[in-house]
Amino acid sequence: MCGIIGYLGDREATPVLMDGLKRLEYRGYDSAGVAVLQQGAEMTSVTKSEAKVDLLIAKLQDNMPSGRLGIGHTRWATHGKPTIVNAHPHTDCYGRISVVHNGIIENFAELKQELEAAGHEFVSDTDTEVVPHLIEQYYKGDFLSAVRQALQRIRGAYALAMFSLEDPELLVGARLNAPLVVGIGEGEYFVASDITAIIPYTKKVLILGEGEMAAVTPLGSTVTTLDGLPVEAKVIHVDWDVSQAEKGGFPHFMLKEIQETPEAVSNALRGRLDEDGHVSFMEFNASDQHLRRFEEVRLLGMGTSLHAAMVGENVIEDWAGIPARAQDASEFRYRRPTLGERTLTVVITQSGETADTLVGLRQARDRGSLTVAVTNVVGSTAARDSDGAIYLHSGPEIGVASTKTFIAHLVSQYLLALRLATAHGRVSLERREEIARSLKTLPDEIRRVLANHKEIARLAHHYSRFRNFMYVGRGLNHPVALEGALKLKEISYLHAEGSSGGELKHGPIALLDRDFPVVAICTDCATKEKMISNVHEVVARDAPVLALVSEGDHNLDDLATDVIEVPAADEAASAILSSVVLQLFAYHVAVELGCDVDQPRNLAKSVTVE
Ligand code: F6R
Numbered sequence: 001m002c003g004i005i006g007y008l009g010d011r012e013a014t015p016v017l018m019d020g021l022k023r024l025e026y027r028g029y030d031s032a033g034v035a036v037l038q039q040g041a042e043m044t045s046v047t048k049s050e051a052k053v054d055l056l057i058a059k060l061q062d063n064m065p066s067g068r069l070g071i072g073h074t075r076w077a078t079h080g081k082p083t084i085v086n087a088h089p090h091t092d093c094y095g096r097i098s099v100v101h102n103g104i105i106e107n108f109a110e111l112k113q114e115l116e117a118a119g120h121e122f123v124s125d126t127d128t129e130v131v132p133h134l135i136e137q138y139y140k141g142d143f144l145s146a147v148r149q150a151l152q153r154i155r156g157a158y159a160l161a162m163f164s165l166e167d168p169e170l171l172v173g174a175r176l177n178a179p180l181v182v183g184i185g186e187g188e189y190f191v192a193s194d195i196t197a198i199i200p201y202t203k204k205v206l207i208l209g210e211g212e213m214a215a216v217t218p219l220g221s222t223v224t225t226l227d228g229l230p231v232e233a234k235v236i237h238v239d240w241d242v243s244q245a246e247k248g249g250f251p252h253f254m255l256k257e258i259q260e261t262p263e264a265v266s267n268a269l270r271g272r273l274d275e276d277g278h279v280s281f282m283e284f285n286a287s288d289q290h291l292r293r294f295e296e297v298r299l300l301g302m303g304t305s306l307h308a309a310m311v312g313e314n315v316i317e318d319w320a321g322i323p324a325r326a327q328d329a330s331e332f333r334y335r336r337p338t339l340g341e342r343t344l345t346v347v348i349t350q351s352g353e354t355a356d357t358l359v360g361l362r363q364a365r366d367r368g369s370l371t372v373a374v375t376n377v378v379g380s381t382a383a384r385d386s387d388g389a390i391y392l393h394s395g396p397e398i399g400v401a402s403t404k405t406f407i408a409h410l411v412s413q414y415l416l417a418l419r420l421a422t423a424h425g426r427v428s429l430e431r432r433e434e435i436a437r438s439l440k441t442l443p444d445e446i447r448r449v450l451a452n453h454k455e456i457a458r459l460a461h462h463y464s465r466f467r468n469f470m471y472v473g474r475g476l477n478h479p480v481a482l483e484g485a486l487k488l489k490e491i492s493y494l495h496a497e498g499s500s501g502g503e504l505k506h507g508p509i510a511l512l513d514r515d516f517p518v519v520a521i522c523t524d525c526a527t528k529e530k531m532i533s534n535v536h537e538v539v540a541r542d543a544p545v546l547a548l549v550s551e552g553d554h555n556l557d558d559l560a561t562d563v564i565e566v567p568a569a570d571e572a573a574s575a576i577l578s579s580v581v582l583q584l585f586a587y588h589v590a591v592e593l594g595c596d597v598d599q600p601r602n603l604a605k606s607v608t609v610e
Contacts (some may be wrong), residue, residue, distance in 0.1 A: 001178070001608040002088070002102035005197050006161035010172040013037075013070035014287045020190070020197040021072045022054045023245060025255075026398050026598065026605045027102075027193060028076025031087035032056040035098035036070035037168055039180040044098055044165055048087040052469070052599075061572055069159045069171060073100035074555070076604040077109070080125030088564040089130040092136035092298075092442040093121055096165040098141075099129040102179040103157035104609045109303050110151065118162035119470075124125060125549045131160065141168045142238045144215055147174065151213070151226050152252040157355065157609055173211040175225065177439045178352045178608045182206040182214045182221050184235065189216040194351075194377070194606075195238050197371055205240045207379040236379050244395040247312070247483055252597045254399035254491070258583050259450060261442035265576075267393040268411040268464025269396055269439060277432025279419040284372050284388030290421035290506050294344040297413060298361040300329040301348035302607070304402040305409065308374075309348045310479035312413035315572060319435075320421035330610070331362035341368040346416065349373065350397060350405040351606040352380020359610075362384055374412050377407050390416065398600050400605045403583045406483060407446075410576050414439060445567045449580045456581060459562055460588030463546060466517050469496040470543070471582075472504055473521035474531055476575040483580030490601050499533040501527070521578050524550040525571040535559055548578050 003024025007013045017034045025032075033048035033056065045065035049056035053074055073088035081087035089098045104110070108127035111134060116122065120133040135143075143164045157177035163170060173180050183198035183205055185188035190198045190589035191214065195205055206216055208223065215222045221231040250256035273279055297310035297316050309326035316324040331345070333356060339345065345364035349357045361382060365371050377390040383389040392408040418435055421427035449527055463469075469488060473481035482498035489496045492529035499508045500547035501520075512518065518538045522531040532555060535545055539559055547560035550568040557563060566577045572601035590597045 001076050001604050001606055003074040003193045003197065004100045004102050004159060004161050004397055005189070006163070006171050006173060006191040007188070008069045008218065009185065009187065013067050014064050014202070015243060016070035017070050018057050018193060018198065019058060019075050019232065021056070023197045023393035024055050026400055028074055028604045029053065030073070030075045030077045030082030030600050031084070032074045032542045033089055034060065034070055034072040035089040035091070036065040036067040036240040036278070037163060037165065038065055038067045039176070041087045042165065042538045044091070045096070046089055046091065048084050048097065050082060050084045050087060056283065058550070061204070069163055069168060071098060071100045071163060078609060079106055079127040086126050088128060090124060090126065090132050090134040094116050094488045097132040097135050097162065099128065099132045099160060099162040101131060102312055102608060104160045105130060105154055105158065106156035107154065110340070116151045134163070143170060147172055147213070148226060148228055158470050159193060160563060161318060167499065169217050171216040172213065173208065173216070176211050177355065182208065182216065184221065187218070189221055191216065195240065196398065199238065199240055199245060200242045200314065204235055205379070206233045206235050207311070208233070209384070216572065224447065235609045240396055242345055245398060253400065254401055254403060254587055256596050257397055257399050257404045258580065258587065260395065261404045261407050261580055262446045264392070264394040264408045265411050265443050265446060265503045268408040269415070272415055273436055275436060276429060277418055277436040278422065279415045281390050281415070281419070284424060285392055288423040291420055293342060294322065294370070296339070297324040297346060298339055298364065298421070299324065299348060300332055300357055300364070301326070301347045301352050302329055302356055304406050304483060305348040305354070305357070307351060307479040307483040307486070308406060308413060310475055310482070311410050311575060312348070312416065314476050315417040316420060319417045319427055320424050321417065321426045322420060322424065328473060329354070330356035333359045333363060337367055339364055339367055344370040345369040345371045346513035347371065347373045347382055347386065348409055349382050349401055350376045350392070350409070352377040353606050355608050355610050358385065374409060376408070380500055400600055400603050401487055407576055407579060410579070411439065411442070414572055415590070421490040428537070434570070438570050442573055442576060445569060445573065445577055446580055448567050449577050453584060456564065456584045456595065459546065459587040460585050461592055463517060464589045464592040465514060467494055468511070468516045469494060469519060470512065470516060470535060471496060471498040471519045472501050472531070474501040474527040475525055475569055475576065477521040477525065479525070479580050480575050480582070481519070483579060484519060484586070486587035487583055490540050490603060491586055491597050492593050492595050493601070494589070501531050504534055505537065509537065512538055514542040515561070517544040517546060517561070519582070520545055520547045522547050522549050522556060523566050523574045523578055524553070524568060525574065532556065548581055550574065588604070
């Protein structure tokens with residue numbers, strides 16, 4: 001969703017805001033803006049663009065406001081089209097109070113009506129604009145107190161950064177159901193939607209909790225509840241480095257992040273898996289006895305993370321023999337939950353901030369279920385709100401389409417399944433050792449897939465002339481097919497569907513013809529023969545077939561239109577290797593079509609609103 005940043009310190013604020021917004025652009029890029037308190041001039045300079053951050057930067061370079069306090073915003077539109085007037089920052093009637101916001105103010109219509117009746121004039125269609133006007137309404141000489149009173153009236157989700165002309169040394173941040181961090185530098189402070197915006201400046205970060213506010217002055221930052229009660233905020237040290245959040249010579253973050261997959265897998269495994277397949281998680285340290293209590297596992301996630309959950313569901317049932325169920329968190333939250341103390345709830349979320357997933361997590365926790373978050377972001381809301389956490393340690397992922405973290409999620413699911421299987425005594429030592437060996441060789445096997453890059457690009461070039469695709473797989477490869485289709489559609493805007501091989505005949509096959517290719521995952525697994533039958537069926541309908549097969553398997557050479565060989569591996573490892581192939585395929589199709597791979601239209605990296 002939207003990205004926000006604020007700065008207070010000794011440097012010129014504008015370049016810091018510009019740099020921060022560039023780093024936050026993956027959260028949304030419909031429009032952008034900054035407000036800087038201009039020193040000496042006793043006025044706030046507001047600059048906005050109705051398009052991406054680059055346009056804003058060009059405007060600022062022509063006319064750079066000078067000041068040491070400022071806020072910036074890159075928008076993913078919810079209320080109101082992406083126009084200049086709707087771009088943030090928004091101000092009060094006199095331009096004294098400036099506010100940037102990520103989230104949705106649910107009661108904005110009634111507040112706006114009330115404020116208009118009191119004489120406030122609104123210029124935008126946004127929900128956000130009620131915030132500066134509400135603060136203005138309550139302002140009696142104490143900005144912080146006015147902010148507090150205003151926030152008491154607001155319902156919904158917000159991360160806010162704000163300042164007032166009247167208090168030139170005060171930057172205020174507040175959050176409710178949307179993330180906000182405070183960066184603590186040497187004599188300078190930042191507030192930001194996430195850590196990536198500020199890593200070039202500081203690694204010391206304070207993560208605001210739900211319903212907390214930070215008042216930042218040159219003397220330090222004070223955290224309170226929205227009611228003003230002091231909160232002891234914990235400062236964490238971030239181990240991401242700035243080069244991880246830059247392209248480093250690659251044309252796109254997505255390609256860089258796919259290339260980082262071997263390292264992401266090593267990081268997800270590091271210190272967790274012994275040669276004998278014994279698994280331990282530092283931040284989720286439940287004993288065997290404790291884990292044996294669970295009769296069921298629920299896995300919640302959205303989008304790519306839901307596909308990882310489906311893989312988890314499959315291996316947990318298969319290896320540990322425990323009933324497992326992957327659920328779309330946005331649907332789960334509106335159903336009558338049937339889980340309880342004997343359910344282990346696993347929430348899968350790269351960002352740790354997906355609104356629907358967080359609500360699902362809280363509902364599960366409220367029903368007495370033990371919760372564990374699998375996430376890439378240390379200190380994220382999911383990690384903080386869960387009983388345990390399994391961190392991916394993949395480093396920042398900037399490309400909007402998840403790639404390396406999907407793979408790290410799959411590795412984490414395998415480790416979790418192995419942990420549960422061991423605790424429940426459902427896996428032999430030999431099998432554990434076999435799984436451990438396979439997982440440990442994965443980084444090298446992925447490197448081999450990456451080395452086949454040119455061949456995948458060649459096929460992508462050829463297939464980019466089609467407008468519709470059907471991805472098909474069985475077993476673990478069913479969610480892999482769904483994820484392959486999602487990746488293609490989100491970055492190339494082509495129509496792509498995923499189906500299980502069995503389901504194909506029950507409807508989707510009707511779509512197929514010579515212009516509707518099938519991407520068939522036919523690597524070695526228990527259902528390979530069935531997949532080959534599916535390929536026969538679709539070839540009989542004239543559909544071109546791009547088949548993924550295990551290296552050395554020539555069964556489909558004369559049947560499929562094209563074949564990509566994937567290093568031979570067991571089913572779990574193979575699902576990962578095929579996923580990397582499909583990510584590269586989607587990437588190259590999108591590049592071929594001239595799409596904006598890192599910032600696909602209408603999408604945002606982290607969906608912090610419902
Ligand atoms: C697709 C993608 C999204 C996310 C989804 C959940 O490439 O990245 O589908 O997977 O929005 O996000 P997280 O994992 O942050 O909860």
